[in-house]
Amino acid sequence: MTFIGLDLGGTKVYGVVLDGENIKERAKRKTPASGGSQAIVEVMAGVVEDLGGVHHVKAIGIGAPGLIDRKAGVVKRAPNLKAWEDDFPLGPALADAVGAKIPVVLGNDVEAGVLGEHRLGAARGKRNVLGIWMGTGVGGGLVIDGKMHRGAHGLAGEIGHMIVEPGGRECGCGGEGHVEAYAGRASMEREARRQAAAGRETMLMELAGDDRMKSSVFGKAFEAGDPLTIELLDSAVAAVGTVVASVQTLLDLEQIVLGGGIGERLGDVLAPRIERLAHALTFASEADFHVAPAALGDSAGAAGAALLAADATD
Amino acid sequence: MTFIGLDLGGTKVYGVVLDGENIKERAKRKTPASGGSQAIVEVMAGVVEDLGGVHHVKAIGIGAPGLIDRKAGVVKRAPNLKAWEDDFPLGPALADAVGAKIPVVLGNDVEAGVLGEHRLGAARGKRNVLGIWMGTGVGGGLVIDGKMHRGAHGLAGEIGHMIVEPGGRECGCGGEGHVEAYAGRASMEREARRQAAAGRETMLMELAGDDRMKSSVFGKAFEAGDPLTIELLDSAVAAVGTVVASVQTLLDLEQIVLGGGIGERLGDVLAPRIERLAHALTFASEADFHVAPAALGDSAGAAGAALLAADATD
DSSP, X not given: OEEEEEEEOSSEEEEEEXXXXXXXXXXXXXXXXXSHHHHHHHHHHHHHHHTTOSTTEEEEEEXXXXXXXXXXXXXXXXXXXXXXXXXXOHHHHHHHHTTOOSOEEEXXXXXXXXXXXXXXXTTTTOSSEEEEEESSSEXXXXXXXXXXXXXXTSOTTOGGGSBSSTTOSBOTTSOBSBHHHHHXXXXXXXXXXXXXXXXXXXXXXXXXXXSOOXXXXXXXXXXXXXXXXXXXXXXXXXXXXXXXXXXXXHHOOSEEXXXXXXXXXXXXXXXXXXXXXXXXXOSSTTSOOEEEEOSSGGGHHHHHHHHHHHHHTO | OEEEEEEEOSSEEEEXXXXXXXXXXXXXXXXXXXXXXXXXXXXXXXXXXXTTOSTTEEEEEEEESSEEETTTTEEEEOTTOTTOOTTBOHHHHHHHHXXXXXXXXXXXXXXXXXXXHHHHSTTTTOSSEEEEEESSSEEEXXXXXXXXXXXXXXXXXXXXXXXXXXXXXXXXXXOBSBXXXXXXXXXXXXXXXXXXXXXXXXXXXXXXXXXXXXXXXXXXXXXXXXXXXXXXXXXXXXXXXXXXXXXXXXXXXXXXXEEHHHHHHHHHHHHHHHHHHHHHHOSSTTSOOEEEEOSXXXXXXXXXXXXXXXXXXX
């Protein structure tokens, strides 16, 4: 049985054809920054075409950023997509654009990425898994007893907004001391710019130039030994390690996977440090658990979206 | 179908006969403080006799404190039971003592209490539930999608040892800033005695006398407006409210139940305050969830133990 998965990101649309557990085709196009939601839908339909179209495809899955209404196939808000119009019915619109009478299943992009890593990547074969997606913000997804745990209102998994330091650093959401305030790319950038404005020297400013500080900027500055970058990543490790310790104490999981832009670029460095700290701080320290970087790279989200489609049409 | 449930506590053994969802009989005896584990087993067999014996009973469930090996029916350590010998096979010994050829199922006492409240008490009909048992320590149990979540190694649910204040007050387990360090009876007593020794006036010292500060002592001092007691309970509310906010952000539950000695004595006061704080601090503040005191009182643990037996022999 063949499914198409599409991962709608702020800069690119990734697509895969998934046959069982095998990725058969891959394609990507740039996400348009203007033209409204319909322009994005047309690019997504183009990726479907690049993948060979929808013949023999049972369903299409989409992983989309922002606030999702799964049942209606609507992306209500997507602050990371410049061209997006609120409350746009992405699922039905893509079905129209590809002219297909096959189901289009909409899910959250992080949920899709975590599902991909759970079934096909770094958490394969584990039944209790937490995905921590360190990107612009910090998202998450939770697999309990082999099933994606969405919670009573579909709002579960937001590990980035768990509190690690009451009254601590302000989060983009307005809260205080959230994991994301220390471990999200945008929060780290805000803190770096604040310290630079106060006279602190840092390579991050030169590397970023007028652009935002991408994950690759943090990666390069870290590898060059930039002291502020090292401090920022130390704080990120402390926040994520502490929250993983607490989550382990509550949930007794087997595997934690680090994904997202920062997770992909720096996961090899961060994962073992987070694992060590979490083991040191967790209550049942004898319980075996591991923290590993995501293994599927760019394809995790698209492969997971295809799995969402497969699960929904089983 | 009829089951017997036994709740083995530090001071009393409670027992019930459960028929479907109805508690048909109740009995209790004092837990012996000497005579070893076998003396405790004989008292438990006496409670079974008080309940009418094991005719027509399909299985016996036990909720026991301490560290449990469920499969072997062994209580490995039970610091709250004075007479207990380590690694005693409670399940098989009780089966012998009642002379019954019916299964004896052993579980953790808090897990049994949470299961009782989930199926028959304050969380009836809810599929995603956290029980917080504020007793000498702070224990917990988690129901996910209608099932008790025990985790990869049977160690899940220890909400008392989640970190709410990194580097904060020392916990009985040696950790820092755990929920239990603020909300457990023994920790509150330690803090009260520390402040009293430093010259702080408090009614808690007179009420307790030479005895430990029971939940009823905290209840009376709170109702009399003792300032230190109010401060201690404020800290407990802050710790539990903060951790509930974080857990909600991750798990999106429907119902939180407060049990244990402190929960039973002061739940009516604490639950609404914890609920307000958790709503104020959680990320998805629009999601409906409630914090309520346990509803079954003394019987929760025994009823839950009977349900453990029913589930295991289904």
